[in-house]
Amino acid sequence: MTEIIVDNFAGGGGASTGIELATGRSVDIAINHDPAAIAMHRANHPETEHYCESVWDVNPREVVAGRKVGLAWFSPDCTHHSKARGGKPRQKNIRGLAWVAVRWAATVQPRVIMLENVEEFQDWGPLDNEGQPIETKKGNTFRSFVNALRNLGYTVEWRELVACDYGAPTSRKRLFLIARRDGKSIVWPKPTHGHRRSPAVITKRLEPYKPAAGIIDWSIPCKSIFGRERSLVEKTMRRLALGTFKFAINDPDPFILSEDQIHPWMREIDDSHKPMVASFLSSYYGETKGNEARGSSLHDPLHTITAGGNRFALVTSHLTKFRGNNIGSSMTDPLPTITAGGQHLGQVYAFLTMYYGTGVGQDLRDPINTIVTKDRFGLVLVRGVAYQIVDVCMRMLIPRELYGGQGFPGSYIIAPEHNGKSFTIKQQVAKVGNSVSPPMATVLVQANLPELCVGSGRQLALERYNPVAGQLAFSL
Structure with missing residues (x-):
């Protein structure tokens, strides 16, 4: 040479x-x-x-x-x-x-x-x-x-x-x-x-963008946003609520994990039913303006990585097939009775209700405010099948995932x-x-x-x- x-x-x-x-x-x-x-x-x-x-x-x-x-x-x-x-x-x-x-x-x-x-x-x-x-x-x-x-x-x-x-x-x-x-x-x-x-x-004149999902290590557990020793701050919870609505509940094509991406930690969320996980990336910085969801679908490429610190949070909405009619009531009706088996679902209700729109939250014993036009709340339709959210988990991306997102070799x-x-x-x-x-x-x-x-x-x-x-x- x-x-x-x-x-x-x-x-x-x-x-x-x-x-x-x-x-x-x-x-x-x-x-x-x-x-x-x-x-x-x-x-x-x-x-x-x-x-x-x-x-x-x-x-x-x-x-x-x-x-x-x-x-x-x-x-x-x-x-x-x-x-x-x-x-x-x-x-x-x-x-x-x-x-x-x-x-x-x-x-x-x-x-x-x-x-x-x-x-x-x-x-x-x-x-x-x-x-x-x-x-x-x-x-x-x-x-x-x-x-x-x-x-x-x-x-x-x-x-x-x-x-x-x-x-x-x-x-x-x-x-x-x-x-x-x-x-x-x-x-x-x-x-x-x-x-x-x-x-x-x-x-087929071009290949599809390489999705952010391809750089995620799904074997790493995400921690539930509920019941943490140190609760997440209100701005973070609001950001996650808006993202859950945009990328899980209201997205006609939510990112759903395939069977080979399911790991044991995910099954612990609901071990009695086959788990599904709808995921997105939340932008873990900046002010949330109005109902703007700061994040991105895992179908799309990772946003720009900066040297200022890790600003990407993986959010997983754990889904199980909709069973019964306990969350099919109108939004103007009182919240259905929360049983021992449904307490976790009640937390998800509270989470979504508190941080969506302009509301400041409410007691779970009070009627849910009318915040969306849909009759069903917290439901995700996947190929015509109704699923309900049983948990929302979050973790920051690790450096290896960020390097993969930038295009570095594994x-x-x-x-x-x-x-x-x-x-x-x-x-x-x-x-x-x-x-x-x-x-x-x-x-x-x-x-x-x-x-x-x-x-x-x-x-x-x-x-x-x-x-x-x-x-x-x-x-x-």
Whole structure:
């Protein structure tokens, strides 16, 4: 191989993993200032030459050592460009990290440069004295950055791409910029996946999006939201109630577990009947506005994972076939007698009634307020068969599931040793939130550098990333 591949801002290795899955070999050089990130990258890419220092302290000519650079990948810090930062002051030095790509272009002239960032990177411009973007100069610095690359002989294009369109189980949307100086055209890969109800998927021109359900480890028990030693706060209960209505009770196509996904802990909910579980993901942050349900169906891709902490809660509504008529009365009638066997169902009634709509709750001994137009309350119709909710359970997603949602291979090492200790859960979540979705790097490299993707090396990379027992798979 006469050309090398360099991953600047390498982080825990998302871009490097995607590049390796495309080319069949590890990136040659990885640069990152964070020792923990380098520890994770080194654990998964031991053949790579690592530099744990600021990208500005690395001399491109020295590390390249006379070799030609086929691809230089850049994923500069996005936090001081993102709208998610709100009104917090931005820092010029962090917003300016992308200029290092121009330095590499001027010194070692990579044949292809790829850069990934948030969509707001296109608005990159000067800041005022309070660290806020100057509205009238929005995008000025971005245009100067693009012109600098063009003046160095590069053709430059950029687009916003959504990872789930290319086979990743996340709806993460990012800006990708490609610059090349070899006279070849920049190629943007065509989407391979679409929404399950879209005409392109129905006519089989596209594959359906990979659902969030595929990254869930169903063997991990969910704890009932009722009877906890420390009760969930009202905002959380309201969020779960709204989600239960939207994704279980009122959804014409709720996500129902198949028989092979049922685990013993689920049978303990109602061991006298065959259990069914309708599930959804609740967004475990932010304010709930009105009757808005902050969450997503497990039929759909996982929402964007951030470095700010785990914000995804798996909610399971446990269903059993509707028996008797004890919950078939009108909503305007008093609540039917709660027997010893139906006490748990009464809790679900209280939960749904208290937190749906604008009501503040009521005593179970009082009539239920009229809050929905349907005659039956807490019923789920599945293929015409009525089921009743017997419990609602919740747990946060674990890091392994988040990495699967981002598109990492199941065998990826996410808890390497650093400073004599394994990564904490917080560190694992931070690294996946900051990472590039590997499938995006894969498809971009395949489209623009097919000459680096030929031979047996790619198959070796796929074999290396075969999932091990108990871990989640990733397939191209």
